[in-house]
Amino acid sequence: MTATVQKSDPKADFVRLGAGVPTARQIALVPGVETPLYGLDLPKGLRGQAREQVARRQLADRIGLGDGSIGMRPFVPGTDRDSWCRVLVFDPDQLAQWRELSCRAVLPDYLSLPAAEGIWTVQRDEIGGAPVILARLGPEDGFSAAPEIALMLLQRALAAGKPRAILNMGDPLPELVALAEAQDVPLLGSVEELTQKGLPLPRLLAHDELSCDLRNDPMAARAQLARQVLPWRWPLLAGAVAAALWATAQWVAIERLDSQTRDVAAQTEALVRQNFVETGPILDIRLQVSRALSQARAAANAGGGRTDPLDLTIRAAAVLDREGARTDSIRFTEGDGLTLILRLPDFAAAETVTAALVAEGLAATLVESRVGEAETGVRTEIRIASEVPR
Numbered sequence: 001m002t003a004t005v006q007k008s009d010p011k012a013d014f015v016r017l018g019a020g021v022p023t024a025r026q027i028a029l030v031p032g033v034e035t036p037l038y039g040l041d042l043p044k045g046l047r048g049q050a051r052e053q054v055a056r057r058q059l060a061d062r063i064g065l066g067d068g069s070i071g072m073r074p075f076v077p078g079t080d081r082d083s084w085c086r087v088l089v090f091d092p093d094q095l096a097q098w099r100e101l102s103c104r105a106v107l108p109d110y111l112s113l114p115a116a117e118g119i120w121t122v123q124r125d126e127i128g129g130a131p132v133i134l135a136r137l138g139p140e141d142g143f144s145a146a147p148e149i150a151l152m153l154l155q156r157a158l159a160a161g162k163p164r165a166i167l168n169m170g171d172p173l174p175e176l177v178a179l180a181e182a183q184d185v186p187l188l189g190s191v192e193e194l195t196q197k198g199l200p201l202p203r204l205l206a207h208d209e210l211s212c213d214l215r216n217d218p219m220a221a222r223a224q225l226a227r228q229v230l231p232w233r234w235p236l237l238a239g240a241v242a243a244a245l246w247a248t249a250q251w252v253a254i255e256r257l258d259s260q261t262r263d264v265a266a267q268t269e270a271l272v273r274q275n276f277v278e279t280g281p282i283l284d285i286r287l288q289v290s291r292a293l294s295q296a297r298a299a300a301n302a303g304g305g306r307t308d309p310l311d312l313t314i315r316a317a318a319v320l321d322r323e324g325a326r327t328d329s330i331r332f333t334e335g336d337g338l339t340l341i342l343r344l345p346d347f348a349a350a351e352t353v354t355a356a357l358v359a360e361g362l363a364a365t366l367v368e369s370r371v372g373e374a375e376t377g378v379r380t381e382i383r384i385a386s387e388v389p390r
Contacts, residue, residue, distance in 0.1 A: 028103045033132065037086055073087060075140075077208045077211065119163060158183045309338060320342070363385040
């Protein structure tokens with residue numbers, strides 16, 4: 001049986017290291033036996049470089065080797081890049097040789113198999129004349145091993161969870177046939193059979209496998225970024241401290257202003273309560289003080305027999321306007337009351353205006369009337385007492 005799978009990446013061209021030198025457009029394959037995929041138990045909340053450090057320690061404890069004697073790359077094709085739990089393991093001494101290659105990527109050979117959710121792909125190959133089986137157990141798992149070990153790994157994987165089907169690519173594997181029949185898993189040999197059964201088709205490099213290039217070191221990239229960012233940490237920290245100090249100073253100033261405003265408001269309310277609004281609520285200080293002053297003025301005028309100067313002026317102005325008198329000046333004193341300096345046409349008009357003021361109820365007295373040499377008309381002085389006649 002043979003299976004043919006359409007390439008998801010039409011540029012995918014694989015060259016196994018040792019069988020040729022890969023070009024810039026080719027993908028170099030290293031033996032999966034030397035780059036196994038390990039699953040680790042990592043906390044979900046761990047992210048970034050801290051997750052990689054924990055993974056390295058956990059991997060070193062499991063393998064029993066020192067941290068510097070193993071190379072590790074997170075395996076995150078098609079999954080959340082912050083919650084990976086599988087790593088590719090390799091000999092760090094080979095890293096320098098891989099980085100000298102001018103190719104698209106360096107991948108374990110089992111990542112050259114197509115993958116699909118729920119579909120396993122298996123293929124027989126040879127490395128240096130020795131048979132090897134490549135297996136891809138969905139997009140997030142795979143391995144390469146000798147046939148005996150590969151069948152044991154497949155049997156263990158089937159015990160953990162069965163796929164919807166196994167696609168046998170290349171030459172048939174009798175041992176795989178017996179294993180699939182024993183586990184009651186469909187073993188198919190072509191894409192057409194997958195299509196007939198309505199199963200998903202495996203695709204090459206469709207799950208971001210190229211991001212697992214063994215030459216890339218995500219920890220080194222993060223370390224380089226950290227070296228570029230760290231020199232700025234002190235200026236940023238100083239800026240943050242300055243901003244915090246400024247904000248604190250502004251808050252203190254605002255709090256001080258609020259405190260002063262509250263003190264002034266309390267003092268004002270106390271004065272209003274003491275002198276103007278002895279009972280009842282204080283709602284509008286300006287309005288209530290104005291009313292209290294008006295009431296106090298009216299009470300003072302009523303009790304002392306005096307008329308308010310403004311009232312005198314208003315009443316007198318109405319009479320003067322009616323009589324047609326021209327006003328030169330108006331003044332008020334406590335002793336004399338309201339003094340009017342008028343410009344009238346003749347002496348008779350002065351008598352008429354004085355009589356009109358008296359008729360209005362004002363205590364008006366004609367003080368003086370005289371004619372100026374340089375002025376026309378009669379200059380008249382009339383005095384209106386603030387005392388209300390009784």
